[in-house]
Amino acid sequence: MIDVNTLVGPYPFRHVPHPDPDALLRVMDREGIDQAWVGHLPSAFHRDPSEGNRELQTLLSRSNARLRPVFAVRPDWPKWESALEDAAAAGAPAIRIYPPQWGLGPHSERMRELAFAAGARGLALLLTVKFEDLRQRHPMDSAGDLSAAAIRTLARTGHDVRLVVTAASRDLIEEVHWGLTPDEQRRVFWDISWVWGPPEDHLAKLLRTIGGERFVFGTHWPLRLAQTPRANLDLLPDDVRATTLADAASICLAARR
Amino acid sequence: MTPGGGRDASGAGGGPLIDVHAHFHHARTGRADWAEVNEARFRAGERIGITYHVASILGSWGFSSPTYFPSPADVTLGNDAMLALGEREPDRVRMFVTVNPNYTDHALNEIDRCAARGAIGVKLLASRRSDDPLLDPIAAEAGKRGFPILHHIWQHRQREWPTQEISDGLDLARLAVRHPGTSFILAHIGGGGDYMHTFPAVVDCPNIYPDLSGSGADRGMLDSAVAALGASRLLWGSDLTMCTGLAKLRALDLLRLSAEELAGIRWLNAARIFPPGSFPRCARQTRETDPRGARTAGVQ
Numbered sequence: 428m429i430d431v432n433t434l435v436g437p438y439p440f441r442h443v444p445h446p447d448p449d450a451l452l453r454v455m456d457r458e459g460i461d462q463a464w465v466g467h468l469p470s471a472f473h474r475d476p477s478e479g480n481r482e483l484q485t486l487l488s489r490s491n492a493r494l495r496p497v498f499a500v501r502p503d504w505p506k507w508e509s510a511l512e513d514a515a516a517a518g519a520p521a522i523r524i525y526p527p528q529w530g531l532g533p534h535s536e537r538m539r540e541l542a543f544a545a546g547a548r549g550l551a552l553l554l555t556v557k558f559e560d561l562r563q564r565h566p567m568d569s570a571g572d573l574s575a576a577a578i579r580t581l582a583r584t585g586h587d588v589r590l591v592v593t594a595a596s597r598d599l600i601e602e603v604h605w606g607l608t609p610d611e612q613r614r615v616f617w618d619i620s621w622v623w624g625p626p627e628d629h630l631a632k633l634l635r636t637i638g639g640e641r642f643v644f645g646t647h648w649p650l651r652l653a654q655t656p657r658a659n660l661d662l663l664p665d666d667v668r669a670t671t672l673a674d675a676a677s678i679c680l681a682a683r684r
Numbered sequence: 685m686t687p688g689g690g691r692d693a694s695g696a697g698g699g700p701l702i703d704v705h706a707h708f709h710h711a712r713t714g715r716a717d718w719a720e721v722n723e724a725r726f727r728a729g730e731r732i733g734i735t736y737h738v739a740s741i742l743g744s745w746g747f748s749s750p751t752y753f754p755s756p757a758d759v760t761l762g763n764d765a766m767l768a769l770g771e772r773e774p775d776r777v778r779m780f781v782t783v784n785p786n787y788t789d790h791a792l793n794e795i796d797r798c799a800a801r802g803a804i805g806v807k808l809l810a811s812r813r814s815d816d817p818l819l820d821p822i823a824a825e826a827g828k829r830g831f832p833i834l835h836h837i838w839q840h841r842q843r844e845w846p847t848q849e850i851s852d853g854l855d856l857a858r859l860a861v862r863h864p865g866t867s868f869i870l871a872h873i874g875g876g877g878d879y880m881h882t883f884p885a886v887v888d889c890p891n892i893y894p895d896l897s898g899s900g901a902d903r904g905m906l907d908s909a910v911a912a913l914g915a916s917r918l919l920w921g922s923d924l925t926m927c928t929g930l931a932k933l934r935a936l937d938l939l940r941l942s943a944e945e946l947a948g949i950r951w952l953n954a955a956r957i958f959p960p961g962s963f964p965r966c967a968r969q970t971r972e973t974d975p976r977g978a979r980t981a982g983v984q
Contacts, residue, residue, distance in 0.1 A: 444904045563900070626725035626926060627925075648903070651901045651903060654935055655901045662732070662927055
């Protein structure tokens with residue numbers, strides 16, 4: 428099992444206990460997770476993510492191959508193309524992008540260029556809808572959630588684009604999915620870290636209507652309890668308990684390496 | 685990967701489990717799937733191992749008056765549905781009577797009417813700020829009957845939000861100080877807002893018991909709650925997301941709590957603040973596994 432949605436490093440708006448690779452590895456052992464795609468949490472809030480990428484590489488170099496780096500690449504920053512090459516060279520399965528935090532709107536031409544370039548290299552784009560519940564955000568945390576329009580635009584960029592959208596809830600998933608052609612839908616994968624289980628059974632409904640092949644396992648660690656997605660799966664109704672989620676290792680060329 | 689690989693869905697030590705923050709629906713809430721949602725709660729409850737769902741219905745859930753400002757007619761409608769459900773499921777459902785404090789006479793009459801048919805607590809929404817004097821007769825009546833009040837809370841109120849007249853821990857603490865003989869369940873520390881504001885806000889009010897429910901499952905939230913308030917002040921609950929409820933149960937297992945502390949959060953703390961004899965299956969379950977447990981807890 429692969430956890431596509433993990434981060435290391437402190438969060439600027441509240442204390443997060445032990446957001447380090449060693450703690451993550453212990454959590455993975457406990458939860459039966461074989462591999463994690465790991466981003467650098469502070470970089471989402473930096474203007475220039477390059478230093479954070481270097482720090483991530485250093486942090487993960489002391490760990491084993493179970494932790495795969497997911498660098499942040501900001502397409503409106505000079506030399507972003509070399510940051511993309513660095514990510515590919517480091518064996519990253521994906522790159523993280525943060526359009527709301529970088530002030531890039533849903534129709535950003537820079538973002539489309541990056542999506543196209545990443546797709547050509549077999550790298551998935553990993554998007555974060557939100558870090559925290561809207562109702563608890565710090566007054567300075569004013570970026571807002573990633574919009575459905577931004578995801579649809581990226582999904583329409585080209586055949587090779589692969590998106591992994593994390594921390595989305597049912598409404599957003601449905602708004603994006605049913606606003607895409609079947610071919611475009613196949614380019615988008617959703618992690619289940621913020622999808623509600625029973626009694627509303629949002630996850631079960633999505634598995635019935637959209638299909639398990641569009642969903643991947645993600646915890647949103649260290650911000651959320653790593654137990655949440657597994658608990659959600661354990662509470663699925665009988666008719667979808669045997670549904671198979673997508674294997675994150677097979678969603679793009681870089682993930683298969 | 686395949687979901688639901690047959691793993692045991694329980695957590696936090698096993699034994700009885702009381703969900704102090706549950707909701708049900710009824711036919712006049714405008715939802716075609718209302719019965720399925722109710723059944724889903726029971727289905728998940730069985731898998732988690734919930735012994736009792738202590739539940740309320742919030743009027744018409746917005747269909748004919750706002751969820752958080754239900755009309756008296758809708759309050760009665762929801763309570764009637766809750767009474768019927770409680771009578772249909774006596775072994776696993778207990779009832780909070782929902783009231784709107786802006787209608788004092790109606791609220792007191794509803795408490796009286798529903799208590800006569802088995803209600804064991806009072807549910808207050810966000811229809812009036814919790815420190816408003818209009819809540820005093822309700823808090824007094826609840827205290828007289830030994831009913832805890834489950835009060836909807838926004839963790840740290842920094843401004844007004846639409847659809848609710850929100851209250852936070854400080855607001856509830858002012859009411860709790862005026863009614864030291866009444867127990868207050870502070871709703872869903874994971875239900876929105878900043879729980880780190882709530883803990884110091886209520887730490888000096890021993891009659892306030894936060895519940896752990898809500899879709900929020902932040903790492904550090906449970907540890908901080910235990911550190912700030914102690915396990916004896918906390919109650920397990922699920923509210924609208926039983927998946928996060930189960931995740932929190934499993935996370936509690938990792939906090940190095942004693943068996944007694946875990947049992948407290950799972951059910952014993954609830955059993956202490958609800959009327960005696962409210963949860964007979966918990967006592968039976970405990971006697972079966974630990975003959976001393978029920979006596980030690982003082983639970984009938």
